[in-house]
Amino acid sequence: MGLIGKDAWRIKERKRKNMSQAVRQQLAPGKFKLLRHGQTHYQLAGDPTGPLLACIHGWTTASYVWEQLREEFVNLGYHVLTYDLYGRNFSDRPPNVAHTADLYSDQLTELLEQLGLGQRRLNIVGYSMGGAIAAHFVNKRIADVDRLLLIAPAGMEIRAPKAHRIAFENPEFFDPHILLALPVPLRWQFRRAAFGFWNEKPVREVRRKQFRELDYKGYVPALLASLKGILARKMIDEHERIAASNSISVKALFADGDRTIPWPDAKTLFDEWNPNQVSVRIRGAGHGLTYTHVDQIMNETRGFMALESPGR
Template sequence: MMWVAVILLGILAIPITTELMRSGMSDAQRAKAPGQFALLSQGTTHYEWLGPDRGPVAVCIHGLTTPSFVWRGMAKGLALMGFRVLVYDLYGRGYSDRIRGDQDADFFDRQLVDLLGDQNIDGNLTVLGYSMGGAVAAHFTARHPQRVKQLILLAPAGMFELAGSRIALARDLPIIGDWLFLAAYPWEVRRGIKAEEHLPTSVDGIYDLQHAETTRRGYFPAVLSSLRGLLRTTCEDQHRAIAAAGVPVLAVWAEEDGVIPLSCKDTLAEWNPNAHKVVVPEAGHSLPHTHTDRVLEAIRASRG
């Protein structure tokens, strides 16, 4: 019986041990990173500027699992449109610090406000948010509407509450949920990446980059923290506040999105009837890098 107990404990320890054995972000890795680093109030943030020095500023906020490299194709297109484009890695992803703390709305708002302050950027911003980045962007815009010229949402999160799934179960259970998440979610992420490897993309090597991200310590705990924080509730109040403030909104949806269903388009329309909606045919949730030209076309049209 003792051996059985030892074996069971060993099996139970596998997800936690695997996480602890993943490599951390090293100085050598950061030395190879594009862009620069800013030491902010919560930790070090990796960022990169693209486009003309004096163009209007566009801030791009990535999603739950794929860092700022998801914007590389989009950023080049935005730069050609004349924007000065700022992309950055949310904490726990990419080259930014893996720091402890609840990844809620305050957490992400503070990172962006800190970064904009560090870069001496004030208002007149075009803010783009993809997936979870859409929730970050909605909270930022609702809190600082005077700083935002236009809000652009790409398959944005915050349209519904996650419930009735294994991810929701892991999110809601303390300790046991952490184990369940570390045991199952890495496999789900890698399976999702593998399923998309045949798709065209505007980001060279993105699927290899995504796989590499899953090997870094602190990445999966950060994802879980975001699910327990920012993504626990909807952004209804924020979108209603944005509508009341009169901030122009462009929402681009993917027709075949399996993560943020197309029905969310109607939800946003209820919260903000003035939001302009565009649907990209045959696109899935990865539309910023798989259907980059169509997204850029929608943005270009929204500028008049």
């Protein structure tokens, strides 16, 4: 058994609470649809007759990272869909399921169908791991998508948090589960993502909701499964096929203080894979830019997202 062994991990996970219906009724702000792998928590905002915009969140966070940007997108005229990926926030935590690009892409496809939105033209925004999901999803539905906005997107390089990488490289000493199960690495990661904006009110609210995840079973296994699944490969094929289609407007934002999706390496790869698309550097931001740099994001994307424009 390792120094931080599997028994300790099981005990820690066993003590966590279930994401029950009672918890959802008390805390969840949105509604639910039962999909193939369980309940998915979602919210729709804005004019139902407006163009549909689906927002896909990242690895350790959930749909609450969109709360400020959702209002901005609604003001632009979009009908905005935000939802929780499997294993996060109020959605179900399906056991023994590989957290691959297909799992998450299928979740969005099923949710759109259940909501009666499956035949609508689509605009997609993906943040962090959601950027990798977005690339995979759009690659499957190129003919249906008008715009793809990527914010600090994963899938450029294969990276893992330092503590977790150490665990994988030294399995005789560490169990990767327990390093994710403990609150210290998550708190450290969040503080780094917030990049100097730790105590601002919107950031404190995201922090509170993210740390609440550690109270419930299934969250940590979902993080680990994502590292082994969707985050274990580059999205070069997806990006090159989207670029070759020449039918989708694509823009990517990269934070110059991001140590999770490091700039400029990730931006360089994006530019190589998408030579005719646009990428932008957001100055002074870390990985949490969806909740720390909303104004800068909108300054860079308002023209791209404007409905009267072709998107580019």
